[in-house]
Amino acid sequence: MKDLIYQKRSINELLTASINYLRGEDPKLIIFQAPTGSGKTIILAETISKIVKELSGEKELVFVWISVNYLHEQSKNSLEKHFENERLIDCININEIQNNQIEQNQIVFVNWESLNKEGISLFMSDNEKDWNLSKVIDNTKEEGRIIVLIIDESHRAAKTSKSKEIIDLIGPSLTFEVSATPKEGITNDHRVIVKLNEVVAEGMIKQEIQINSGLGKIQTNEDIVRAALKKREELKNYYQNLGCNINPLLLIQIPRKKSTDVRNPEDKIIETLQKEVITLENKKLAIWLAEKDKKQNLDYLEKNDSEVDVLIFKEAIAQGWDCPRASILLLQREWNLDNYVFNVQTLGRIMRMPEQKHYEKYPALNIGYVYTASDNFSIVEDLAGDYVSKDQMIRDNTIYRNIYLPSESIRRKREQQRLSSEFKICLFNAAEELKINQNKINIGKFDFKKAVGIEGDITEIDKSQEVEFKKQGSIFKDREEICAEYTIFIKSLTHPFTGGSRPTEIIKSSMRSFFKKEFDIGNEDQIATIVLNPINKGEFKELIELAKNKYASLPEKEDTINKNVDWQIPEVTSIFESYDYIKNIKKSILKPYFVKKNIQGKQMWSKPERLFIEELEKTDNDVLWWFKNGDKESKYFGVAYKKEDNHYYGFYPDFIIKTKKDILVIEVKDDNDFKNENLLKLNAGKEYQKKYNGNEKLYFAIVSPLDYFNFFKSLKNQELEKFRSIYEENLIRNTQSRKVASEKQTERLPEDQELFDLYDEELSKGIINLNDKKLENEILKIDLQNAETIINNLKQSLYNQTKSRPTEATTDIDIPLPFNICILGEVTNEDTIRAKLRDYFAKFGIKTIDWNIEFFNNTKLRNSDVLNKLKKGQSKFTLIITGQIFHHAGKGNQSANILTELSKPKYIDHIVGCSPKELLTIDNILEKLDSYLLSLNKIQ
Numbered sequence: 001m002k003d004l005i006y007q008k009r010s011i012n013e014l015l016t017a018s019i020n021y022l023r024g025e026d027p028k029l030i031i032f033q034a035p036t037g038s039g040k041t042i043i044l045a046e047t048i049s050k051i052v053k054e055l056s057g058e059k060e061l062v063f064v065w066i067s068v069n070y071l072h073e074q075s076k077n078s079l080e081k082h083f084e085n086e087r088l089i090d091c092i093n094i095n096e097i098q099n100n101q102i103e104q105n106q107i108v109f110v111n112w113e114s115l116n117k118e119g120i121s122l123f124m125s126d127n128e129k130d131w132n133l134s135k136v137i138d139n140t141k142e143e144g145r146i147i148v149l150i151i152d153e154s155h156r157a158a159k160t161s162k163s164k165e166i167i168d169l170i171g172p173s174l175t176f177e178v179s180a181t182p183k184e185g186i187t188n189d190h191r192v193i194v195k196l197n198e199v200v201a202e203g204m205i206k207q208e209i210q211i212n213s214g215l216g217k218i219q220t221n222e223d224i225v226r227a228a229l230k231k232r233e234e235l236k237n238y239y240q241n242l243g244c245n246i247n248p249l250l251l252i253q254i255p256r257k258k259s260t261d262v263r264n265p266e267d268k269i270i271e272t273l274q275k276e277v278i279t280l281e282n283k284k285l286a287i288w289l290a291e292k293d294k295k296q297n298l299d300y301l302e303k304n305d306s307e308v309d310v311l312i313f314k315e316a317i318a319q320g321w322d323c324p325r326a327s328i329l330l331l332q333r334e335w336n337l338d339n340y341v342f343n344v345q346t347l348g349r350i351m352r353m354p355e356q357k358h359y360e361k362y363p364a365l366n367i368g369y370v371y372t373a374s375d376n377f378s379i380v381e382d383l384a385g386d387y388v389s390k391d392q393m394i395r396d397n398t399i400y401r402n403i404y405l406p407s408e409s410i411r412r413k414r415e416q417q418r419l420s421s422e423f424k425i426c427l428f429n430a431a432e433e434l435k436i437n438q439n440k441i442n443i444g445k446f447d448f449k450k451a452v453g454i455e456g457d458i459t460e461i462d463k464s465q466e467v468e469f470k471k472q473g474s475i476f477k478d479r480e481e482i483c484a485e486y487t488i489f490i491k492s493l494t495h496p497f498t499g500g501s502r503p504t505e506i507i508k509s510s511m512r513s514f515f516k517k518e519f520d521i522g523n524e525d526q527i528a529t530i531v532l533n534p535i536n537k538g539e540f541k542e543l544i545e546l547a548k549n550k551y552a553s554l555p556e557k558e559d560t561i562n563k564n565v566d567w568q569i570p571e572v573t574s575i576f577e578s579y580d581y582i583k584n585i586k587k588s589i590l591k592p593y594f595v596k597k598n599i600q601g602k603q604m605w606s607k608p609e610r611l612f613i614e615e616l617e618k619t620d621n622d623v624l625w626w627f628k629n630g631d632k633e634s635k636y637f638g639v640a641y642k643k644e645d646n647h648y649y650g651f652y653p654d655f656i657i658k659t660k661k662d663i664l665v666i667e668v669k670d671d672n673d674f675k676n677e678n679l680l681k682l683n684a685g686k687e688y689q690k691k692y693n694g695n696e697k698l699y700f701a702i703v704s705p706l707d708y709f710n711f712f713k714s715l716k717n718q719e720l721e722k723f724r725s726i727y728e729e730n731l732i733r734n735t736q737s738r739k740v741a742s743e744k745q746t747e748r749l750p751e752d753q754e755l756f757d758l759y760d761e762e763l764s765k766g767i768i769n770l771n772d773k774k775l776e777n778e779i780l781k782i783d784l785q786n787a788e789t790i791i792n793n794l795k796q797s798l799y800n801q802t803k804s805r806p807t808e809a810t811t812d813i814d815i816p817l818p819f820n821i822c823i824l825g826e827v828t829n830e831d832t833i834r835a836k837l838r839d840y841f842a843k844f845g846i847k848t849i850d851w852n853i854e855f856f857n858n859t860k861l862r863n864s865d866v867l868n869k870l871k872k873g874q875s876k877f878t879l880i881i882t883g884q885i886f887h888h889a890g891k892g893n894q895s896a897n898i899l900t901e902l903s904k905p906k907y908i909d910h911i912v913g914c915s916p917k918e919l920l921t922i923d924n925i926l927e928k929l930d931s932y933l934l935s936l937n938k939i940q
Contacts (some may be wrong), residue, residue, distance in 0.1 A: 007043050008200040008421060010034070010503070014047040016178075016505050017190040019512075021174050022146060023524065024063075029187070032178045034194035036348030037205035040178055041075055043194075044150060045082040051148075052088060052105055054512065056521050060145040063107040064170060067152040074322075076109040082276055093131075101139040102147075112151075137170055149175045161549055180348065203357040207633070209347060209368040210392060221332075225252075227370040229276055230329045232309065235327055238362040246304045246354050248327040252312045255332060255747050266294070266312055269332060273310060282307040304354050324352035327365075331372035360564055361407070363635045364571070391572040393590035398568065399624060403663060404694035407567035409634040410559055410650045419494070419503040423551050424510040430546040431514060436539060443519055446533045448477040448485075467611040479525050486528035489537075493544045509545060559648040561640045569627050569656070570635050587617055589625040589658075608668045608705050609654060610832060615712050616657070622718065627656040637665075641684035643677065645740060645929050651681045653700070662720065663694070667702040669727055674734040678702065679766050682728060686769040701725050709828045711922050729775060732766050736779050739763060813933050817845055820876055823913075824866070824898070825883035827920040830855050837924045840929070858886045863899070870907050880910040881928060883920025 014032065022027035052061060067075050080091045090106045102108055140147065149172035167175070177188075188566045199205050216228050228250055235248040254265040266287065270280075278284045285307045286297035295914070300306050302323045311326075329350050334933045350368040359365040431437075477485075487504065488509075494503035508524075511531070515521045523763060531540045575594045580603055585593035596604045606612075609628075616626050630636040631652040638650040657664035665688070667681060685700040692698040699720050703711050704727040714723035767776050819841070827833060841851050854877075856866050869875055902910040904913060911932060 004039070004202050006194050006202065006206070007039060007046075010043050010192055010194055011046050011050065012421070012502075012509060013192045014043070014507060015050045015054070016509060017192070018047065018051050018148075018174060019524070022051070022055060022059060022148075027171070027173055027175070029175045029177065030190040031182050031188045031191045032176055033182050033191065033352070034178075034180060035196045035199050035205065036180050036260055037352040038194050038199040040152075040180075040206065041078045042082065044176065044178065048079075048107070048148075048853045049083065049086065049089065049864075054516075054522060056522075057520075060104045060143070061148060062102040062104065062140055062145045063148045063150060064102075064105050064109045064110060065150045065152065066112050066174070068112050071152060072109040072111050072172075076107075079107065093831065097136055100135050101143060102145070104145060112354060129754045134169060141171070146174075147172045149176065151177050152651045153179055177664060177867075189242055195512045203353055205351040207358065207363075207366045207369045209350070209370060210572065211370045212576055213369050213392065213572060214394075215365075215371070222275075224371050225269070225272050225330065226276070228252075228328050228369070229310075231369050231371075232328055235365060238365050242359060242361065244304075244355070246325055247306060247309065249301075249306070249308065249323060249325050250310045250328045250330060251326055251349060252310060252330045252332055254312060254314055256314065263384055265332065269312060278310050283307050286311045288313045290314060296504055322352070323349065324354040324356075326350045326352070328369045328371070331370065336764070358634070360562060363567070367574075392575060392645075393588075393592065395569055396589055396591050396625070397571075397573045398707065402568055403658065404696075405567050405637060405656070405663065405698075406563060407634075408640040408650070409562045409564070409638050410640060410648045418499050419497040419506045419551070421506065422549065422554060423506055424513055426550040426554070427507075427510045427514055427543070427547040428517070430543055430550055431518065434539070434546060436543055436545055437518060440539060441519075441530065442533060442535050443521070443530050446535075448482055448529070448532065479572060482528050482532065483525060486524075486532055489532065490544075493548070494542065497548075510547075511540075527637060561648060563636065564634065567637060574631070585613070587615065587619070587623060589627045606668070606670070607831075607835075611705055611829060612655070612666075612668050612703075612708065615708055615829070616655075619712065620716060622659050623715070624658045624660060625659070629654055629656060639681075639684045639688050641680045643680060651684050653685065659715075660716075661718075662697045662699060664715075664720070665689075665698065665700045669702055669704045671704040671706050671727065671730075673704070674731055676735070678731055679735055679762055683762055683765045683769060686765075692781055699723075702728055702731070705829070705832050708832070709919065724772070729770065731765070732770060732779055735766070786825045813844065814936075815841075815846060815933060816878060816936075817846070817853045819846070819878050821851075822866075822870060822875075822877040822880045823853060823855045823883060823920065823925075824861060824880060825853065825885040825916070825920060826857055827883050828922070833922050833925060836926070840926060858884075861885070867898075867901065867907075870902070872906060872908055875908050876907055879932065880908060881913040881920070881925060882910070882916070883913050883924075885916045 010032070014030065017030055021030070032040065032044070034043070049065060055061065061265065065072065065075060076091050076093070079089075083089045083091070086558055088105060090103070092106055094108055094109055094110050097108065136148070147170060149170055151167075200207055212224075212227075212232065215224070218227070232248050233248045239246040239248065252269055254269060257264055266289065270285070273279070280287070280296055284299055284307065286301055286352055286866055287294055288298060289295065297308055298677070301308055301311065304325050312539040320446060326349050329347065341345075347368070347370070350370075373538055434440075457527075465639045487508070490507050494507065510657070511527060512522065513525060515527050515530075519530075521527060569589055573590055579594040579596050582593045583590075613626075613628070616623065629652050631638075632650065636652055637656060638652050640648050641651050642648050651667075653665045653667045655664070655666040655668065657666060665685065667685065669678065682702055685702065689698055689700040701707075701711070701723065702727050706726045710726075711723055714720050767779055770776060821837075823833075837851070837853060838848060841848075856864070860866065870877060870880060882899060882902070885898060899912065899916070901907075909932070911928045913920045913928055
């Protein structure tokens, strides 16, 4: 069995809950919810084995396993194979029951349909063997055996009144309801859930399902069939390129025959497949229909190297069939709400991975494909939002040419702060070292008491007070209190391990195993009493602490870096329900362009990213396309870097831009985002640029909105080698300044302490990577006083990096309110200017309602009488600032030069923000505002 984290967790959680419930008296229900392909049967088999072993000598158990269709036979075969080396558990069919009772550790497999069909008669009426299930159940219970009921695919099995009646007749002490899609509203005592993303992460099932992928122009149903066959051939070629002997299977689901049909539905599809040389005669086609004479070429169908390319079916394989090579589903039947759950089970047939791993070189193999002409495609909630997509962003191959861009992704191993099943061995070793045995531990009975005050009086009820009691008594603690206290005691010893209740349960489970091994005690009530006995408590505390130290000393597995030297822009990116379509995006290599939404429905792209995309869309033809990168998945472009915890992490730059000559890798940050990890990302990106050996020039940079004007100017002029990122310089300045300032601090913030661990070396790299000797010397000469000044200036004056802005006595400046600014001409970016001005005025304590800015570009200047709105005594504006003006004369202005006109005394104050030939930037505006406001206050 593949070693899977989620399977171990589920087994431990099911085992812990089951043992607790089976030691109680009341019947309990556990719901086990896990996606198709997660290995539910194996998880249950291992849980049953552990339950039997854990309660051996304490309780006699029998199991009844009920499944739908013929899944009970498949489950029986799977469990027999799983248990073949243990010979602890006996798997039998219902007709193999002997002596009118179920023997200890037997699992009886029952077909649910037969129970529902025969119903109570199967229980109450004697058969040819002179027994009925009612007698079998009664006899089994009279022998003192406890019945555990497993209902597989419970969403279909346990919903009828007849089914509930049968369950009541069985009368299990513990019931497991198992399903990928359990019915809502079921009252249960415990629920164990395996999440879809856990199973995907382990490579057990595909990363997603795409519907009608690559479907071009279609006119007939045969076109859809051919598209599905084309996809199958594509996947087959990928497997061959990998050297895998896997023949991907196309499943075709056909509808039932209607009275109006001239011929059988399968005949039509068989005729279509014959045109593609896929026939029953050449063994490339198999049929699995309900009729006995409609089952052909099914031998070895599930084998990865089977010669069968296509399987036609109706409903026979919708539940319980396991063929991991099945990759494509063609729906030739009508789907409706009556088979709502059935739909997702059918999709489950193409979710499994044939080798229980994902293929990084060919991501298309990690996807399941559905083709359908239906517009009534409904999927249950557990898949619809996160797994099945109806839209895709598709790479525009009319302009895309393969690029050389090696990518790295990280595979993380177990971390020591998360407790695992290895702790049990550490506990056993610690017990042997401390000699925790019957000579050292008192396992005799101990009565736990708690003090009780008697006859206490409260005479002044309106005052807080300590109540005094006339007498003191005591009572015995009951088993629930002792067990609760034991759990609290164990929980208090779980530090520093994380993971919610998991560390507590692992330690308790390990303690049970130890007690069973050393003292032959399996009852947790008794274990709690022995551990909490004051004579023993210190010994067990020392035992657990030593086991924790041993666990922490276990050799830690290293992270691995997976390299994909032939990474390309993904051909298809799936779009789920939580996405918004963004109009007017022309240069994205993926079309159409969508943005994900969060749970509140807000689009999940940062303002700097949105502004950057807006600027990209304005670029000339030298920019061929851009790609907005994703993160965490190997299908996206990544660069590995190491943090101070000695683990590798993946850095996924935001944008890849392709020009006619170059490749640009760009990360976008907010102006004041100076987190330590950004220095590591900067160095990783610069190192990647240095090592890059492709035919084209590659540039890497981290930019913020402050850089956009210069960056896109350099891009337009094809002078990227001259571009210098203001953000990168500020990041280095800030980091060096924090390092210098914190050297003098006796107590450092955690992020500052990092600078003295890994970041000293990284900081040196970052300074060198700037490739600016003058700036390098400036940064290296930063002393304590300069450091504190730089930190404060960067926090307060991020919008003006190139000049020293007036900062003294700014709070003493009087600004007339309301303060309204009129901008005439073209600017770099209106949103950026508005955002920076909001911060600017906030420092003077001016609220947003007390200032405003309006923009009049050249088009508005030509078509509106703006100047009449700017006259003294008539204007709502306080100040005019001019930018790039194409046409100096405007409507209502007979003068040839608008700047000359504005200088006349009839207009409000006017500032020339920049040359009429240049775009007005936020730096221009802030510099002019500072001068204007200072001069205004000097006049006053």
